[in-house]
Amino acid sequence: MDYPKTPVDRWVVEPINKFISQSTTSGIVLFVAAVVAIFFANSPWAEWYQNIWQNKIGISFNDELGLNLSLHHWINDGLMAIFFFVVGLELKRELTNGELASPKKAMLPIFAAIGGMVVPALFYAFFNAGTDAAHGWGIPMATDIAFALGVLYILGDKVPTSLKVFLTALAIVDDLGAVVVIALFYTSQISMLHLGIGLALFGVLLLANRLGVKNILFYAIIGIGGIWVAFLLSGVHATIAAVLAAFAIPTNAKVDENYFSKKMTALRDKFVSIDPENKQEKLTDVQISTIEDMATLAKDAVPPSQRLEHGLHGFVSFIVMPIFALANAAIPISFDSGISNVTLGVALGLFLGKVIGIAGFTVLLIKLKVTSMPKGMTFINLLGIAFLAAIGFTMSLFVTELAFDVQLHPEYPGQAKLGILIASLLGGVIGYFILKLSAKKRAA
Numbered sequence: 001m002d003y004p005k006t007p008v009d010r011w012v013v014e015p016i017n018k019f020i021s022q023s024t025t026s027g028i029v030l031f032v033a034a035v036v037a038i039f040f041a042n043s044p045w046a047e048w049y050q051n052i053w054q055n056k057i058g059i060s061f062n063d064e065l066g067l068n069l070s071l072h073h074w075i076n077d078g079l080m081a082i083f084f085f086v087v088g089l090e091l092k093r094e095l096t097n098g099e100l101a102s103p104k105k106a107m108l109p110i111f112a113a114i115g116g117m118v119v120p121a122l123f124y125a126f127f128n129a130g131t132d133a134a135h136g137w138g139i140p141m142a143t144d145i146a147f148a149l150g151v152l153y154i155l156g157d158k159v160p161t162s163l164k165v166f167l168t169a170l171a172i173v174d175d176l177g178a179v180v181v182i183a184l185f186y187t188s189q190i191s192m193l194h195l196g197i198g199l200a201l202f203g204v205l206l207l208a209n210r211l212g213v214k215n216i217l218f219y220a221i222i223g224i225g226g227i228w229v230a231f232l233l234s235g236v237h238a239t240i241a242a243v244l245a246a247f248a249i250p251t252n253a254k255v256d257e258n259y260f261s262k263k264m265t266a267l268r269d270k271f272v273s274i275d276p277e278n279k280q281e282k283l284t285d286v287q288i289s290t291i292e293d294m295a296t297l298a299k300d301a302v303p304p305s306q307r308l309e310h311g312l313h314g315f316v317s318f319i320v321m322p323i324f325a326l327a328n329a330a331i332p333i334s335f336d337s338g339i340s341n342v343t344l345g346v347a348l349g350l351f352l353g354k355v356i357g358i359a360g361f362t363v364l365l366i367k368l369k370v371t372s373m374p375k376g377m378t379f380i381n382l383l384g385i386a387f388l389a390a391i392g393f394t395m396s397l398f399v400t401e402l403a404f405d406v407q408l409h410p411e412y413p414g415q416a417k418l419g420i421l422i423a424s425l426l427g428g429v430i431g432y433f434i435l436k437l438s439a440k441k442r443a444a
Contacts, residue, residue, distance in 0.1 A: 026317035027150020033322035034329040034393070038421075041330035053327045075327045076401055079320045081228055081242040083394075086316050087175045088246025089309040094172050096251055108362060108371050109166055113173035115361030116389055117141040117181075120353030124345035132412075133342045136403040138185060139416050140349030140423070142178040142395030145171035147424070148388040151432050158439035160376030167385050170358070178395050183240045186402040190235040198230030198241060205248035214254050216304050219245065237402065249308060254300035267294050321394060328397045331417040342412055346419030350390045351426055358386040380441075384434035390427025396420045 040049035053075070058068035069077070095101060120140035128134050145168070152159060152167060205222055213219075223245035231241035255263070271290045283291075299307070359382055365371050373382075397420060404412040 026321070027147050029318055030147060030150075030321050030325055030394070033325035037326050037329035038331055038333070041332050046330070046332065049330060072327050075324055076398065077232060077238045080324055080398065081239050082312065083242075083316050083320050083324070084179065084239040085223075085242035085246050086309060086312050087172075087179070088243035089249065089305050089312075090172055091176055091243070092247055092249070092251065092305060093309065094169065098169075104371070106169070108365060108374070109169035110173050111365055112166075112358045112362045113170045113177060115357035116143065116170070116174060116354050116386075117177045117357070119357030119360070120349035123349035123353040127341040127345035127348075131341070132409055133345075133404070135185075136342060136345070136400070136412065136416055138178075138181045138399045139396050139403055139420070140346050140353055140392060141174075141181060142392050142399060143171050143174045143354070143389045144391045144393040144395055144424070145175065147391040147393050147428065148431075151388055151391070151428050152385075152435070154432070155435055155439060159381070159435060162374040162376040163381055163385060163435075166374055166377065167388065170385075170389065174389070175395065178399065179240065179243050182237050182399065182402065186399065187236045191233060194230045194234035195236055198227045198234060198236075201226040201230060202241075202244050202248060205245065209248055209250050212250075214250055214300075214304055216249075216308065219249055219304070223248070246305075249305040251303050251305045253303045255297065257301070260297060260301040263297055264294065267297065324394065324398075328401060329393075329417070329421075331421055332414055333418065333421075340411075340415045342415040343419040343422075346396070346416045347423045350392045350396070350420065350423035354390040354392075354427070355383070355386040358389055359383055378438065381435055381438040384431045384438060387427045387431030387434060390431070391424040392420055393424050396424075 037049075040046060043049075053070065053072035055071050056068055057071060057074055121137045124137045124140055125134065128136065148167060148171060149164070152164060201222055205219060205227075208218065208222075223241070227241040227245050228238055232238040267290055271287055271294075274284060274287050274290075359379075362382055363379070366373050397417060400413050400416045400420070403416070406413060
């Protein structure tokens, strides 16, 4: 029997929860944030809007050791670290007991993702090799999992589950590739002292995991107050610290399923036996204590990694990524001076490179009989998935902020972002209609 619902529950809380829980919602919110940023970038308020993100926010200790960064910097190195932390948790889950845990299952999305990273980089290099813009080759390598899955989930049950699993696994591997590229190629001068401190603290977390420490607060203090700050000061991008910290979070629960089931049944029986006819208007102290024991038991039955991933997912989807889009998607759109090689390299790298790389590598593996086509997948909807992977919005924008020396070439980031916008729009629309057409043929 459902509990009595107030007008607030019925007309406010439930509709909001329903909207948030839908698979497409995070993509819609991210899209709206991007549109707002693009609007301001092409309006009379463009300069005012850009200046907002350049305001400085500082944290200092004894006026000596401190961080004094722009709001834009805090978003890209701070808030986005939370995004990468969740990416790290997803990676660990997939590698331990997900689609990437089995070599046979993992082979196809891994090689598809590799193709979807290498070929776009080659497209970019074709247009920009030997120029000052050559360092932007990593921009078209990444897929925006939120947007891509958002478009896919719009089609609902018309799309086979195997397609959703394949795209998710592919995007996870793609994210891992982006993290490695950022770590190896998009870092500034490295301070070995601070890097050593960060790695030592990472070792502390691994040891704590090994010893059975499950307290999330402990991992948060060491991970944020230690590893993140150390990496930020080291010159290695701070988001890498978030991924490392995620890999140190325990994946096993404090209590197993059998113990949880038996103990929870015993606690329920104890609660009911105190007032079997449910006549009391207020709970007794023993009942309150029993409920608290139930809550503690339920918490201990969920692995810390899954609890964090689930708990942070909404915050990342509806706070972190929209704020990132507002700060980074302000793209001035102008074709007065033609389309630059940077724009061409990024746009064609994402739009054609992703499609050729993902579909080409997948077909090659299947034709060579190294692996087989997942159940429900056809060459047509594989093509649709490849076009969706051309949506490189969040990760591509992130790499753009790291790739260029804006002091020497302030025009490059805007040119790259224009390429991202063009490819993401075309890839999303074409991918959607290919999958919709494929679903109709499947239903006929």
